Amino acid sequence: MGLYGVMTTSVSGMSVQSDRMGTVADNIANINTVGYKASSTEFATLIAEGSVAEYVPGSVSTIARRLISQQGDFTYTKSPTDLAVSGNGFFMVQSDAGTPYLTRSGNFVANADGDLVNAAGFKLLGYNLLDGSSSSVVNSAAGLQVISTSGLGMKATPSTSGKFGVNLPADATVTAAANLPGANAATAEYAGKTSIVTYDNLGHQVTLDVYSAKTANNIWEITVYDAAGSSASGGFPYTAGSQLATTSVTFDSTTGALTTASPQALSFNIPNGSTFSLDISKMTQLAANYSPQTGANAPSANGSPPSAVDRLEISNEGIVTAVYADGSRVDAFKIPLATVASPDNLTAISGNVFATNKSSGDLQLGTANDGGRGKIISGALESSTVDLASELTTMVQAQRNYTANSKVFQTGTELLDVLVNLVR
Structure with missing residues (x-):
């Protein structure tokens, strides 16, 4: 040449x-x-x-x-939706056209539609735990959905359980049968009344009026009414159907505690709500005035009125938990990690994403922090x-x-x- x-x-x-x-x-x-x-x-x-x-x-x-397989350093942020992978694995994202890709670019924020998107506009994919679609499909992105906050609107938590811890006066006068709260007469007599706030399925407040009346030595009647059915003066008689439950309890004359044969709980339905269990096992009958207990056994109930999502929390395993303003928590999504046999042979696509090919090997999906896959770190970004x-x-x-x-x-x-x- x-x-x-x-x-x-x-x-x-x-x-x-x-x-x-x-x-x-x-x-x-x-x-x-x-x-x-x-x-x-x-x-x-x-x-x-x-x-x-x-x-x-x-x-x-x-x-x-x-x-591609080289690990970058971490930069920590205050945003829980900033995500980094420590170890093997990629986030699954999709383009506006719906094509799935792999990426380590985890700077996700919610767009106008509530979808979590990164700086390049790719949407984060995961499994929806709210509808039960949490099973991964090997070699496929089937079953993955765009992770979005749009479906995490206001949520009410209906009341399902409560506690009624009170002391009943051992020296209380026995109430005549006709005047017991369970008879719902205007002349009702009782040793004590305590109101407990509960919530129905839509988050409406339902106040329970709990009455205690002595029927015999060491024996008491416990009756529960829906306060909405009380008379104009705020008491008896209640409207028809307002009585939710009534029972008779017996106390041990030596210890002042309920006998083992006595009912330990009341079960009834909250109007327009769920079945409710009221724990009365910590009631006492002592030589003292009627008084609600304090601490763990104080009269109370679970449930909450409607509240909005306050923040998201994301675990090392990729569980996206919606934390509501009332403190309730709901596991909403699961972020999987994708792996391939040869990540350095992935095909690079604009937007800092990658596609699989024959040289890289097939796509494998699984839970983060398990099976050789890395863990997801919330509030961190992987640097270049x-x-x-x-x-x-x-x-x-x-x-x-x-x-x-x-x-x-x-x-x-x-x-x-x-x-x-x-x-x-």
């Missing part, structure tokens, strides 16, 4: 150094891109065929190597893996090598000019 071979080889050398500079430029440009994986340029010789005694100039080619000092060094080397190859080309053209001038 002679001089033409020299020039062709030097052009090849300049071309690969240009490729190398392009890699450096991309890396430096993305030094602040969340989850960006630095690339490097590797070289391979291209040898022209020739005899043993003859040297034929060849050329050189480049192979771009993406260091670009080392600026190393990139600047590579840039200088590429510049020098490009210049050297250009000198070879220049020398080749000068020699060619000499050859051409010989025939003039």
Whole structure:
């Protein structure tokens, strides 16, 4: 090939150094891109065929190597939807067209529709725990949904259980049967009344009036009414259907506690609500005034009025929990992690996402922090893996090598000019 071979080889050398500079430029440009994986340029010789005694100039080619499996450092934030993966695995995201991809770029925020999207606009995917679709499909994104806060509106928690811990006076007067609260007469008499606030299925407040009246020595009647049915004066008689439950309890004359044979709880339905269990096992009959207990046994009930989501919490296993203003918690989504056999061979797509191919291996989905997959860190972002000092060094080397190859080309053209001038 002679001089033409020299020039062709030097052009090849300049071309690969240009490729190398392009890699450096991309890396430096993305030094602040969340989850960006630095690339490097590797070289391979291209040898022209020739005899043993003859040297034929060849050329050189480049192979771009993406260091996708390299772990980046963490930058911690105050946003629970900023996510990073410590270890193996990628978040599953999808484009506006619905195409699934893999990414380590976890700077997710809720858009106008409530969908969690990262800076490139890709939507985070996960399993919806609210409808029970939490089973992963191996080698597939089937079953994954866009994680969105739009379905986590206001929520009411109906009351299902409560406690009625009070002390009943041992020296109380026995009430005549006709005047017991359970008879619902205007002349009702009782030793004590305590009101407990509960909530129906829609979050409406339902106040329970709990009456205690002595029917015999160590025996008491406990009656529960819906306060909404009370008379205009706020007491008896209640309207028909307002009585929710009544029972008779017996106390041990020695200890003042309920006997083991005595009912330990009342079960009834909250109007427009759930079945409610009122624990009365901690009631006492002592020589003291009627008084509600304090602490763990104080008269109380669970449930809450409608409240909105206050914040999201995301565990290391990817469980997205909606925490409501009333303190209630609901596990809403599960973020899986995707792995492949050879992550460095994934196909890079614009937006700092990746697609699988034959070289990378099939997609595998599973729970974070399990089975060799990394854990998800909420309130953190994975920094770019670009080392600026190393990139600047590579840039200088590429510049020098490009210049050297250009000198070879220049020398080749000068020699060619000499050859051409010989025939003039």
